[in-house]
Amino acid sequence: NAGVTQTPKFQVLKTGQSMTLQCAQDMNHNSMYWYRQDPGMGLRLIYYSASEGTTDKGEVPNGYNVSRLNKREFSLRLESAAPSQTSVYFCATPGREPHTTYNEQFFGPGTRLTVL
Amino acid sequence: GIQVEQSPPDLILQEGANSTLRCNFSDSVNNLQWFHQNPWGQLINLFYIPSGTKQNGRLSATTVATERYSLLYISSSQTTDSGVYFCAVPIYNQGGKLIFGQGTELSVKP
Numbered sequence: 518n519a520g521v522t523q524t525p526k527f528q529v530l531k532t533g534q535s536m537t538l539q540c541a542q543d544m545n546h547n548s549m550y551w552y553r554q555d556p557g558m559g560l561r562l563i564y565y566s567a568s569e570g571t572t573d574k575g576e577v578p579n580g581y582n583v584s585r586l587n588k589r590e591f592s593l594r595l596e597s598a599a600p601s602q603t604s605v606y607f608c609a610t611p612g613r614e615p616h617t618t619y620n621e622q623f624f625g626p627g628t629r630l631t632v633l
Numbered sequence: 634g635i636q637v638e639q640s641p642p643d644l645i646l647q648e649g650a651n652s653t654l655r656c657n658f659s660d661s662v663n664n665l666q667w668f669h670q671n672p673w674g675q676l677i678n679l680f681y682i683p684s685g686t687k688q689n690g691r692l693s694a695t696t697v698a699t700e701r702y703s704l705l706y707i708s709s710s711q712t713t714d715s716g717v718y719f720c721a722v723p724i725y726n727q728g729g730k731l732i733f734g735q736g737t738e739l740s741v742k743p
Contacts, residue, residue, distance in 0.1 A: 622723075627675070
């Protein structure tokens, strides 16, 4: 029972390179979220998925794409990385009651991304 | 949209001291969470507390939803309490996304 897992933990990219951040959850919830955290700030939502097959933009979606592969997995893709995307990326999902959207959210360990 | 404000922004304590962190929010909320982000960046769930008071060891939290604030109490602080404490509230019309405060950075000195 791992909760929320993310890969990779660290990544360094050059401007213009692409990469995909992976997230998987075993909490059996329909909703999943991608947030980014910049220095000295709280987290901001990039994209979310309310259920398998649906995705919606959050506060800061520009430069990102997402895929909800199945109920467990939600990936975040940077097609052409920019230095402004240097950040720590967190995936999250609510807890163990799939019929309620607004219950406690749990976060993965994060991916620390640097774009040179 | 809803605003979440935390105070103080920074706090330095001697080991063993007590502290109170505050979270104000500008609109009514369905629930509220407190997190501790440790020095390694991990976000640890502390409390899920839409109203009332909860306690977990040396930590406790109180949310007064009608007055739109929540308090996190840390008693007998330890160096391992160091890190950033965030409160966050969900937004109904965006899939329950969390709106985070700016955080309180706590440093506990031995």
